[in-house]
Amino acid sequence: MACEQWREKLDLYVDGELAPAEEAALRAHLQGCSGCAADALDRVQLKRSVQMAGKRYEPSAQLRAKIAKTIAKAVPETSAKSSGWGWRIVFVPAVLVLIFTLAANFYVKRERSARERVYSELADLHVATLASATPVDVISSDKHTVKPWFQGKIPFTFNLPELQGSEFTLVGGRVTYLEQTPGAHLIYQVRKHEISVFIFPERGLETPSLPAGPVNALSFNTESWTQNGLRYFVVGDASADDIAALSKLLRDAG
Amino acid sequence: MPVSLDRPSASSFEELAMPLFDQLYNFARWLTQDTAEAEDLVQESYAKALRGFSSFQQGTNFRAWMYRILRNSFLSSRTGLKSTVALDAEEQEDVLPAESTTPESLLLAQANREMVQQALGELPVHFREVLLLCEVEEMSYQEIAETLAVPAGTVMSRLFRARKALRGLLQRKLEGGRRGL
Numbered sequence: 001m002a003c004e005q006w007r008e009k010l011d012l013y014v015d016g017e018l019a020p021a022e023e024a025a026l027r028a029h030l031q032g033c034s035g036c037a038a039d040a041l042d043r044v045q046l047k048r049s050v051q052m053a054g055k056r057y058e059p060s061a062q063l064r065a066k067i068a069k070t071i072a073k074a075v076p077e078t079s080a081k082s083s084g085w086g087w088r089i090v091f092v093p094a095v096l097v098l099i100f101t102l103a104a105n106f107y108v109k110r111e112r113s114a115r116e117r118v119y120s121e122l123a124d125l126h127v128a129t130l131a132s133a134t135p136v137d138v139i140s141s142d143k144h145t146v147k148p149w150f151q152g153k154i155p156f157t158f159n160l161p162e163l164q165g166s167e168f169t170l171v172g173g174r175v176t177y178l179e180q181t182p183g184a185h186l187i188y189q190v191r192k193h194e195i196s197v198f199i200f201p202e203r204g205l206e207t208p209s210l211p212a213g214p215v216n217a218l219s220f221n222t223e224s225w226t227q228n229g230l231r232y233f234v235v236g237d238a239s240a241d242d243i244a245a246l247s248k249l250l251r252d253a254g
Numbered sequence: 255m256p257v258s259l260d261r262p263s264a265s266s267f268e269e270l271a272m273p274l275f276d277q278l279y280n281f282a283r284w285l286t287q288d289t290a291e292a293e294d295l296v297q298e299s300y301a302k303a304l305r306g307f308s309s310f311q312q313g314t315n316f317r318a319w320m321y322r323i324l325r326n327s328f329l330s331s332r333t334g335l336k337s338t339v340a341l342d343a344e345e346q347e348d349v350l351p352a353e354s355t356t357p358e359s360l361l362l363a364q365a366n367r368e369m370v371q372q373a374l375g376e377l378p379v380h381f382r383e384v385l386l387l388c389e390v391e392e393m394s395y396q397e398i399a400e401t402l403a404v405p406a407g408t409v410m411s412r413l414f415r416a417r418k419a420l421r422g423l424l425q426r427k428l429e430g431g432r433r434g435l
Contacts (some may be wrong), residue, residue, distance in 0.1 A: 011414060015388065017395050046417060047389050053370035054390035059279035063293050067275065067300050071268045074304050 006036050014043045118178070119235075123220050125176055126196040126235045129185065136172030136187055146173045146186065154182045156201045158230055161253035167191065168246055179205055188246060195236030195246055202229045223247045227254045267307045270316050271300065277391060278324055284386055285328045287375060295331065299324040318393070318400035325383065325401065334379075365424045373423040381416035388413055 006029050012018050013026050030037045129135045138149040143160040151157070153175050163170060169189045176185035181204030186197040221243040223234045232254070234247050278299065283292035303310075303323050310319055328334040365373075374382055387398045399406040 011417070012410070015395070015413075017410075043417075046421065049365060049367070049370045050374065050385055050389040050420070051392075053367050053374060054284070054386050055280065056371060057280045057283035057292070059276060059296070060293075063279070063296065064275060067297060068268075068272070070297070070300060071271070071304060074267075 003033060003036055006033070007039055010036070010040050010043055014040060014047055118233075119222060121178060122196070122198055122222075122233050122235050125178075125185065125198070126194075126220070129174070129176075129187070129196065130194055135174075137174040139172040141170050143170060146170060149173065150175070150184050154184055156199075156230065158184065158199050159253045160186070161249040163249070166245070166249060167242075168195075168249070181205060190238055190242050190246070193236060193238035193242065195234060195238050195243065197246070197250065198233040198235070200231045200233075202226055202231050205231060225251065227251060230254070267304055271303060271320060274317060274320055278320065280390070281321065281383075281386060282324060282328070284374070284382060285325070285379060286331075286333055288333070291331070291333060295324065295328055298327050302327065315397060315400055317391075318397050321387070321391075321401040322403065365428060369424065369427055370420075373420055373427060376423055377416065377419055380412065381419050384409065384412045385416050385420065 006026060009018060009022070009026055013023065018026060030040055138146055140146050140149075141163075143162070147158070147160055150173065160170070167190050171187040171189050171194070173184055173186045176183055176198065178198065178200055181200050183198055183200035183204075186199070188195045188197060220235050220237055221240045222236075223232075223243050225232055225247070232247070232250060234243050234250070236243060275296075279292060279296050282295045282299075283289065286292045286295055299320070303320055306323070310316065374385065377385070384398065384402070387393045387401060393401065395406045395409045398409045402409065404412075
């Protein structure tokens with residue numbers, strides 16, 4: 001693109017109004033073109049001097065007080081106008097609805113953020129474990145080796161499914177922690193995809209109950225449910241169908 | 255009568271509108287070029303906004319709404335009516351001029367704050383306001399468009415012309431200053 005065409009965009013550029021792709025392209029051009037760079041600098045300079053010069057006038061304290069008074073007066077005025085019970089009939093339910101909405105909203109938000117926190121923590125555990133040189137502490141494809149290994153290491157026991165005839169293989173397991181609660185971290189494989197299964201005792205977790213069914217967290221497919229006092233989380237980059245299939249196997253075994 | 259709805263909104267109005275007070279005054283003072291008029295304008299705008307707050311749509315841009323009220327009040331004031339130029343004519347040829355301004359970094363480096371303030375004051379109101387909203391209030395084109403009730407494309411071309419006019423004024427001032435020496 002010729003410099004002329006770039007220069008037409010310089011105002012938009014210094015005003016931060018270009019689309020990201022265009023902005024990147026223009027920035028690349030500015031790095032190699034001293035003429036356009038000087039022009040851009042000049043425009044930034046004008047912008048700055050107007051900004052500095054424009055902040056010029058300060059209101060008096062009296063004016064501020066006057067306006068604050070006008071606003072303050074508006075509150076008693078409206079309530080005086082609507083004195084009696086009339087307004088209460090509308091107002092009280094309105095406030096109740098408002099309070100209820102706010103509380104529900106707050107609760108939902110809090111629950112949602114707790115859920116998001118748990119999922120990102122589990123996703124971190126999943127990624128960190130796979131990235132480490134020794135992802136599992138007990139390497140075995142045999143559930144009869146893996147399950148007893150956890151004995152005495154975690155304060156609960158669980159059942160693992162029979163994998164014969166399925167596409168899944170058990171890679172191994174390790175002890176992990178979520179919210180200071182020890183739990184089992186099992187790694188399964190399906191078509192080169194690793195899937196983490198986390199099992200924690202329900203009572204140790206502060207996190208509000210997670211909805212049954214799949215949740216898509218951070219581009220991982222996940223599924224979570226509670227069974228026999230144990231909370232299961234299945235996290236992995238395998239397809240949602242694979243995650244669901246493994247979840248079903250675990251649920252049937254548990 | 256739904257007066258009761260205004261009750262809780264008076265306090266939220268305060269929370270939204272009072273933080274804008276200093277900026278609104280600065281803007282009003284630039285528009286009117288007079289302290290007493292600016293004070294009247296700010297008061298009038300707050301009173302109007304308070305009355306119309308129930309019609310303000312939650313979730314839309316409150317700042318643009320406030321500035322629009324202030325600006326409309328100004329335009330319908332005596333000073334405002336006098337300062338309004340035939341904007342329609344300007345809006346007709348609303349294409350972005352292709353010519354580019356030559357870099358005059360040296361020129362601008364010499365222009366001091368006072369000189370820029372003078373030049374800003376001399377600009378036609380519709381140029382002055384768009385520059386103030388963009389540079390001082392740091393509004394996006396979209397926000398400016400909402401404030402001025404014009405399309406975003408108009409904001410762009412008006413800004414371009416305003417900057418060009420400002421450069422012209424500064425250049426003249428600097429040259430004039432040099433001749434005077």
